[in-house]
């Protein structure tokens with residue numbers, strides 16, 4: 001009797017093991033279909049809106065080139081070119097301004113108050129989109145005319161902004177400035193828009209208007225188009241990796 005029981009016990013154990021194996025195989029075959037792995041079935045509706053912020057505008061010219069050209073117009077031309085490239089690729093694009101204006105509230109007087117209102121309104125546009133990626137376009141300036149090259153700035157208030165900055169910085173090196181050794185820079189709360197943006201956001205300093213050669217290039221339509229293409233490539237690299 002003892003011997004028979006142990007045989008039965010052995011049989012039961014074998015059956016249980018077999019059943020567990022069958023269930024495991026069935027589950028492993030069906031789980032991928034029943035529960036898509038994250039990243040599968042990405043549709044266009046999951047892609048972020050791209051918000052382009054051309055720095056300055058209107059009474060705020062930004063910095064000035066060695067030959068007297070204000071930064072605001074270069075920022076706007078690159079931004080409009082970038083919008084056209086991204087729109088043609090099917091992205092939804094929003095600009096904080098598409099002409100030479102400050103977007104401060106009507107009735108506000110005094111340059112400082114107007115600049116404050118302008119910044120608040122830009123931030124409101126950026127944060128009104130739930131799924132967005134934002135880029136503010138600027139030109140740099142330094143006392144020494146030797147410095148050149150694009151550099152991306154970000155705030156760690158959004159944990160995806162550093163990667164966005166790297167993608168665009170790398171695109172500059174790959175597509176436009178192979179000798180650019182600049183590194184992306186985290187600037188904490190120094191820049192209002194970057195710090196308070198709820199979506200991944202960077203500021204692209206596309207080049208130095210204090211450098212005569214780079215200033216001349218940044219004012220040429222061909223080079224502005226190349227800068228826009230370079231930024232678009234970096235943005236798409238970032239979006240492809242995350243959305």
Ligand SMILES: [Zn+2]
Nearest residue numbers: 055062138139
């Ligand atoms: Zn600027």
